Amino acid sequence: MAAAAAAARESWQAASPRRRRSAARRPKRRGAAAAAGTPGAEPEVEGGAVLRRIQEAKEDLVISDFWSSALETVSSCLQKHLEQLRAPEGPLSEALGHLHLDAPPVEADAAPGPVPEETLVPGTCCFKCVCYGVGNFASCAIARSQLAFLLLLLERCQTCVHPVHVGPQEGKRSVCGEPTVFYMPHCGTALYNNLLWRNWSVDALSKVVIIGNSFRGLEERLLTRILHKHYPYVAKILTGLEEVVFPQTPRYMDVFNDTSVHWFPVQKLTQLPTDTWAFQEEPDYQDCEDLEIIRKTTEEPRELT
Template sequence: MSDPGEEWQVARRRKGAARKSKSLQVPSTCSQEQLDIGKSVKRIRDTVSELRCEEFWQDWKKAASSALSNPPENKDTEGTADQLGSTKDGRLCQQCVCYGLGSFSSCVSARFQLAMLLLLLDAGQVPLKDCSVYDPAFSSGEMAVLRELGLTVLTENEEGKCLATKSTLFYLMHCGKALYNNLLWKNWSVQHLPLMRIIGNSFNGLMDRTVDREFKRDYSYITQAVSVCEERQLPCPSRLIDVFSDTAVITFPTSNLKRLPQSTWAEPPEPQYQHCSDLEIIQRETQS
């Protein structure tokens, strides 16, 4: 079996990456394969405590809690009653999927993003075991740390093609455009898109930083989603610009989706990216 890390790599292009904050710089001296799990877990929990005291966290908590607690607007859609109903404990967001987190043992930005994920799960009352994480950058030590925290570590490269069969938070911090596009393609229907809540890069921001003609050609699902999704921009303090810049809560109200012609949803073609010169994920090799 091949190493999933060789199959897929996520390139995180952070806005303002050249202006690294001194407060977030640490020497990368630890060996990922020889992590002290206990110390690593404590460091992450200390970062959680640090973020919880930040003023901007209250704005994130309010926005995320609203997105995670409001039921999708497709109660009139056939076959989705089970997905739309709340859990026995009243939760409406039933699971979380996190892609592209990065090497949090050596990258401070990734550690802060992991800490924020833990805060959001707590705010949304999503059990840690119901959050699945994947990144080829994870070392075996980091995967052990994630499991110790209570998260579920995926081992297969899904290329972002994950179908939301129930209300799901997708946490995609500074991931490549192709991953967002793949995720949208997999859920491209009036039934599944409303089940998704994305916390990640603003779709409008992605479009603004790319040549319009190329963006529409290579990332057609993001292009179409921009006109019907709702984005709520999340605040970011200047000292954490490399960590949380250009982040939004993105939802897909059914009432917006129904404005698109019915042909929009008919047999959507799988993205191929044959003309994309700067693809930000490495695709799986197809078995011959």
């Protein structure tokens, strides 16, 4: 096994200069050109190397000041979000009361990996996690760090977690009555708008947590008429949510800039004008410029177990 690993490393090191020399003699492949134009992009690599780089990204992230602060931010928001879902009495209330995120001891940070079975809390509530927007982590360092954050977050969840769902659904996924965390770093505004539309009710939104682009930032950057015309659900929900921004450090500025945790308190949702919920028109974006969204295909969503 050690000999094979050494041979693989030697092969990768020997192949790199040949690619650099030949790049000037022939046109770049479409994928390579896209990677070259993406911050943090790297050449495509084989599967084993990708896994090693993801692990390295996790190890770098878990010992950073950013990770501990960001974990605290997510944990605090998720706790508050779940408190509102507690039933007055009964098994569901007890189960939700056990769900929490917690940072591992300092010594565990030096060796990131799966959470030992004895640290899992028995009888915890299951919640879903849906991931949109993480790019090509084989060739992009930024995407790899975003994926590493999600993997670490799930490892630190002392709860029962359904498989992570990914797929080209244009964000139109219903929570189906289950508490769901949507991990959507640097997604297009239409994706957030679609997600809100699909869950446009007090009951559904009260079960949604979104880790993604700051909604307040969207409000500041977009013209008011554009926001209300093309992204009406984002515009209407701005006064019905709680938003906590991610910490910012130089090391992960490009990875998590403008990222926040959003959740929707029932009290705020019920205080919105009653006609807010009457508007149910599905977004179409027919005349929307600079639309950042991948249209849905017939492919079914995949699960990462």
